[in-house]
Structure formats: structure tokens, C-alpha cells
Amino acid sequence: MRVLWAIARNTFKEAVRNKILYSLIFFALVMMGLSLVLDQVTIGQRSKIIKDFGLASINIFGVLIAIVVGISLVYKEIDKRTIYPILAKPVRRSQFLIGKYFGIVLTLAVEVMVMSFFLFFLLGIYAAGSGPVFDVGLFEAIAFIFMELAVVAAAAILFSSFSTPFLSGMFTLAIYIIGHLTADLKRLGALSGNLLLERLTALMYYLLPDLENFNIKGEVVYGLPLESGKIFLGSLYALVYISLLLFLSSVIFQTRDFK
Amino acid sequence: MGTLSPGKELKQRVFTIITLAALLTALWGVQKELHAYKTVEIESLIYLPSGKYLRPLALGYDQVAADILWMKAVSYFGGHYLTDKQYPWLYHILTLIIDLDPRFDFPYYFGGVVLSLEASQVDQANQILERGMEAYPQRWEFPFYVGFNYFYHKQDASKAIPYLERASSLPKSPPYLKVLVAHLSSKSGQKEAALNFYREAYQHTSDGMIRQKIKEKIDRVLSGEEKYGTGDTDTTSH
Numbered sequence: 001m002r003v004l005w006a007i008a009r010n011t012f013k014e015a016v017r018n019k020i021l022y023s024l025i026f027f028a029l030v031m032m033g034l035s036l037v038l039d040q041v042t043i044g045q046r047s048k049i050i051k052d053f054g055l056a057s058i059n060i061f062g063v064l065i066a067i068v069v070g071i072s073l074v075y076k077e078i079d080k081r082t083i084y085p086i087l088a089k090p091v092r093r094s095q096f097l098i099g100k101y102f103g104i105v106l107t108l109a110v111e112v113m114v115m116s117f118f119l120f121f122l123l124g125i126y127a128a129g130s131g132p133v134f135d136v137g138l139f140e141a142i143a144f145i146f147m148e149l150a151v152v153a154a155a156a157i158l159f160s161s162f163s164t165p166f167l168s169g170m171f172t173l174a175i176y177i178i179g180h181l182t183a184d185l186k187r188l189g190a191l192s193g194n195l196l197l198e199r200l201t202a203l204m205y206y207l208l209p210d211l212e213n214f215n216i217k218g219e220v221v222y223g224l225p226l227e228s229g230k231i232f233l234g235s236l237y238a239l240v241y242i243s244l245l246l247f248l249s250s251v252i253f254q255t256r257d258f259k
Numbered sequence: 260m261g262t263l264s265p266g267k268e269l270k271q272r273v274f275t276i277i278t279l280a281a282l283l284t285a286l287w288g289v290q291k292e293l294h295a296y297k298t299v300e301i302e303s304l305i306y307l308p309s310g311k312y313l314r315p316l317a318l319g320y321d322q323v324a325a326d327i328l329w330m331k332a333v334s335y336f337g338g339h340y341l342t343d344k345q346y347p348w349l350y351h352i353l354t355l356i357i358d359l360d361p362r363f364d365f366p367y368y369f370g371g372v373v374l375s376l377e378a379s380q381v382d383q384a385n386q387i388l389e390r391g392m393e394a395y396p397q398r399w400e401f402p403f404y405v406g407f408n409y410f411y412h413k414q415d416a417s418k419a420i421p422y423l424e425r426a427s428s429l430p431k432s433p434p435y436l437k438v439l440v441a442h443l444s445s446k447s448g449q450k451e452a453a454l455n456f457y458r459e460a461y462q463h464t465s466d467g468m469i470r471q472k473i474k475e476k477i478d479r480v481l482s483g484e485e486k487y488g489t490g491d492t493d494t495t496s497h
Contacts, residue, residue, distance in 0.1 A: 184334050191337040206287050230296045237289045244282040
């Protein structure tokens, strides 16, 4: 555990050194600019629009960071040969990989926390009086976004365990896009009447990450009730999927030959 | 990692396979349970604003956004067709698609025919078709279907005739349309014209569900159970 924490902490420090957290400034500027514009042009429902854009921005920025950081960390260690002194110590390859993953998750957690704080701050300024600023649903939506980011980061780690950063980025982006369409593909497959297509889309639905499981933004913004079963299963899904991706990454990384 | 002894290597392989199998089974189980919560997902489309406002947000990917929504629309229609046969949001989704991508022609046909025949939303079907006429002024099918909807669902020949006349004057329209318009214009030939109209529509439709509906209509008109195309009756049996 001590080893994992040491690698995770170093990974986080490296992300900070690489000025990854500067992206927060962009987030702040986008949100601030948007809120100023909305203040001038919208009538009513200002808090809804700020929540919509705030959650979407946290999601998009988070996904970009998860991909950018996730695909390059392992590659850099191999490319700069800094992996040799680490693996020469009593550190297993799987520990190295999982430590790296926790480092990315830590970076994402800090990003999401700061962005959320900024979102609540803007809601407090611009939308005070048009609804509660601190509603539990918003926290739940942010927690689900964080889980989605953790799954995307795990996918990035998996691809970077055997591929170049460019290809890993492409694969992870593809997984992110497909992850939001698998349920629709399954439905379309079922409607096609073609048994093979139906089976194939169903297999994809169960095998590929269904990132729509983490999308509760619509329900939260409209104050619709959230079923506790969905919250529990969604969290469990994230846990199982991340475990699967990290396990696969470790198995692949174990067999890699560094030269 | 060739440094492991054969026994240890075998153990590691077995461990890998068992762990993978356990994780995949757990994943399948959780996703199956989560699937039960999916029913309302597609209805989240109702939160989408009008396509006119959606367009700038699509950041130049209007066609892609329209394609994704089209998949959602088909999936929404299919899901409800197999269950409750209620489609309260179909019109909304279709208008979003044509707002985003007015040159995307299939949603006009789909909306024009399915909204009227399956969802009993004749006025909305005609609104979609009118948009199709704006986007494709040279396509005879759009005014033809508006005329068809007025004649078939509203039983209003007077409103159907101008559209059918327009359809018959457009390129590639079938020759029978001109004859049909002439028959519909004279009250005496209306029953025969109505039947010919439905038979032609039946012949030119490939969709099984729509053909079945038209067939039922022909049977009802033949048996005298239903009126056909008189301008003053506005009773709809659907």
C-alpha cells in the first residue's frame, strides 16, 4: 500500500509540474464568461442553465484530462527510461501501474473538486434565490461524473500499457464515444430482426463500458427523484469495470519487454 | 516473464483466467441489473431545446448530431411500438432532427407517415411534411402524403386536392395522380377514386405495418363501414 501511495503521489506531483491543473483556469474563464453572458440574455431558469453548463464542463474537461494524462504517463516512464530504477526496487509491475492509476485519479479528484467549488460559487452569485444552491443531487451528479472519469482513465491506462500515446488517445476517445451509445446500439440491434446483429450488439453492450450509467445530469438538474438502486449499482459498475481494466492492464504490462 | 518455474507459471495463468471470468461475470450481472433503470433514458430527449437553439451548440457537427438523434428516434419508436404504442415525444424528436439537418430527407417520410398512421398525430405529421416540401420543393412524395393524410385520416377531399394537384405537377410523379385528382374533384367518382387512391398507396408502400393499415382501410371502405373523402365529414376513425 505504501508503494502504491508513493507512486500515486509522484504521479500527482508530475501532473502538477506539467501544469495540468492550469486547465482549471480555462474552466473558470469559460464558466465565468458564460454566466456573465447568461446574466444578460436569459430570463428565468438561470440556475438550470448554469448547472447544465457547469456539469457538462466538469465532464468534458475531466474526460480530456483523464485521456491526456492517462495515455502519456506510462509511455513517458518507458521512453525516458525512468521505469528501470523503479522496477529495480521491490515494486511489482502491477503495483507500478495501479499506483500510476491512483495518481491520475487523485489529479482528477482535485480537478473535479475545484471545478465543483467554482460551480457552486457561480450558482451562489448568479442563481441565488432561484433554487437551492447546495442540493444533494448536484453532489451525486458530480460523484457520477467522477466515476465516469475514473473509468475513462482506467481505459487510457489499459491502452497505454501496450500502445503509443497517439493510438491510446484515439482508442480511449473511441471508448468514450461508444460508451455513450452502447444502449442505443443494443436497442437498434434488437429491432433489426437480424439474430447475429442482435447478439453482437448485446455482447458489445455488456462488454464495452456503458458510460450512460453515470449520466444522471438530466435527472439532477430537473430535480427528478434518483433511485437508490441505480446509485448503488452505478457505483458497483464503476468499481467492477475499473478492476477489470486495471487487471487486464497489469496482465499485459507484465508480459511487456522494455528495451 | 520467463523466470517463473512451470508450476508457478501455471498457477498464475489459472489465477488470471479465474479473475477475468469472475470480473466479466460480475460486470454482466451489474449491467443486467442496471438495464432495468434504462426505460426513462430515451425520454430525456424531451429536455433538449428546439433544434434552432441546438444548432449553434452542435459546433458545426449538425449532421452528426442529427444522425445520433435519428438513431435515438428510431430506438424510441421501436421501443414504444413493441410496448405501449404511445409516442408522445416522437414529433419533438423529429423536429429536432430536421431543425439540425433540414436536408436529411428520411425523417420527413418517416414522420409524415408514421405520426399519422401509427401515432394518430395527423396535424403534426402534416407539419413535418410541409417542412419537407420547403426543403425539397421538387419531391412529389411530400405533397402526396399531405394529401393522403387529409384524405385518409381527416376524410377531407377538399383539403387533399390542392396537395395532390401539386404532387401530380412535380417531376417523376406517377401518371395516375392526375387521373386521381380529376376523379376526386367530381363528387360522383369519389368512392372509386378513393379506392384507387388507397390501392395505389398500398402498391407503392414497402413497409409491412403501413401496408396492413391501408389494407384495413380498403376493407372498411369496401364494406361501407367507413366514409371516404367527403369534404364536409370530418370524423376520424383512428
